Amino acid sequence: MDQLLARAGSQAVTFAIRSGITFASGYAVRTVTKFLDKIPESEKKKILDKRTKIRIKTDILGQAMDLIRLAAVRGNTSLEPSLELIEAVTGEIERFETKMSSITETLSSLNEKESVIEVNRCMDNLLTQLDEAIPLLQLSIATSGTTMKTSLSPSVSPGRLLQASSLVAKANDSKSPGSVGPVFDLVYYSVFYNPSRLKYIDHEDNKKVGVAKDDDLLAISWKEEFSRASVRILSTSTSKSSYQYSLEIREDHNDGRYHDEKPQVVVYDVKSVMRMFFSASGKLLKLESRSAPVLMFKLVDKDENEEWIALGQVGVGEFEDTSDSEEDESEDETPALQEDKHSSLSLLEYLLRLCALQQREQTPIFETSDEKLALYLQDENAKNTIYETSRQKRDRLLDEANTNNAIDFDSNMNRLKNLDLQS
Known part of the structure; x- marks a missing residue:
């Protein structure tokens, strides 16, 4: 799926994976401090000097490790x-x-x-390991050519970034869990795998974009889970000094359907979001009925299970004409979701980037280094728009209509063959 989206030229970002060294070194330094509190002044100087060296070197290593892990996740195999x-x-x-904790606990005169x-x-042994x-x-x-740049990608919107950072900062000031930013009125999609689709696809066209005939990516399609959904980011941390977020997708029945x-x-931990892809056209999901922008997510849970979703x-005006009965039903909806809803995917994208940064780094966005912030705002692909002529679009729609009809016919024939008819 990563390959498919990369071919499509969508805007993409991979969230950095924390190496854990910052946390580990922080605990190590604190254990040394506890030991220093229990020994005479005459014995402290050498240990204090070594503690400072360990802190400085682990800070340097932490930046390098974050950069290497991020580059490796993005496909740089030379860093493995x-x-x-x-x-x-x-x-x-x-x-x-x-070891330090054990020594400190058993320390006596x-x-x-x-x-x-x-x-x-x-x-001394740890410093030797760090020096090596x-x-x-x-x-x-x-040798890998990887760099950590402080400049932002030209695709980053300063206005959206400022708007999102203001909303995140406002949520940070709140002492209780709640929504980060507004509620978004969106459509929720999930991945559907249909291998029978492969034999109906025009492989000559796919060769032009580098897709093999037996490429399983061609069997992937998207299905609409919720035709209308209220989406919001929730801060779930009970401590003001820590950051924990979840993405809540709530089905909205005020969609003109029965x-x-x-x-x-559906609720996802923001920490499980590994990659995000943005496309200005619904063509990326092969959804011809919708040409509006889409935002896709690659989710990986703690058990390394992978899932793909899209919003x-x-x-415009799709759900303006709702019936009275639907309005009555909405009265039971969560009060926070009854407020004016937004439909800006770009604002949601920036909110997720900043919340992911805070949750993974456990650091407020305004205290984050320029290099680390640039990593979370970097656009991996230069292009995010797919262009086609009107004739290409007409031919493509005709081909896909014929393909879908053939798939439906084949599916019905398979059902008839599998029927166990009793005489």
Whole structure:
């Protein structure tokens, strides 16, 4: 699916995966501080100097590790060996933290001298490991051509970015969980895999865009789960100093259709969003009935299960004429969802980028470095619009109509063949 969206030239962003070294080194430094509080002043100087060196070097390594992990996720295979080194260094820091905690807990006047010697030995060993890792990671970054730029992509909208950052900052100031930004009125899609579609597709056209005849991506299509949905970002953290967000997609039955079941609600942890793709045309989802922009998500849960979803803008005036009964039903809706709804996918995209940054880094957006902010706002693809002539569009619509008719006929024939007729 990543390949398909990359071919389509959509705007894309991959969220950085935290290496964990920042957290690990933070705990390690704090354990050293606890040990320092329990020993005489005469023994502190060497340990203080080494603690400072460890903090500085882990800060440097943290930036390099984040950059390497992000580049590796985006397909830079030359950095894969460096990931093993990153895991080894992170493990070394965690073992150091465990050892320091053990020494501090068992410290007494009887073993004070031996404990100080052991702590100095552990710190020297960790510094040696860091000194060996830093040049190797720098060499890996240099040879791969990966860079960490502070300049923003030309596709980044300063107005939307300021609007989104203002809404996120407002939510940060709130002491209780709640919505981040407005509620969005959108369409919710999920992926549908239909292998029988492969034999009806014009493979000559696909060769022109580099798609193989047996490419399973051609069997992927999208289906409309909720024709209308109320979408919002929720802050679920109970602590003002931590950040936790979820994406709530609530089915809205005020869509002019008949429903005999209760509205469904789907919730995703923002941390599970690995990639986002934006396209100015519904053509990317092969949805000819909708030409509005779409925003796609690659989700990966804690068990490494992958899922793809998409959100699309509703048509202008599509749901303006609602019946009285539908209005009555909406009275039972969550009060926060009864407010004026927005349909701007670009605002939702920027809100998600900033919330993902805060949740993964556990740092307010206004305290984030320019380099890290640029990573979360970077556009991986230069183009986000798909152009076609009117004749190409007419021919494509005719071909796809014939394909869909053939698929329907084939599906019905298969059902007849599978019927177990009793005489």
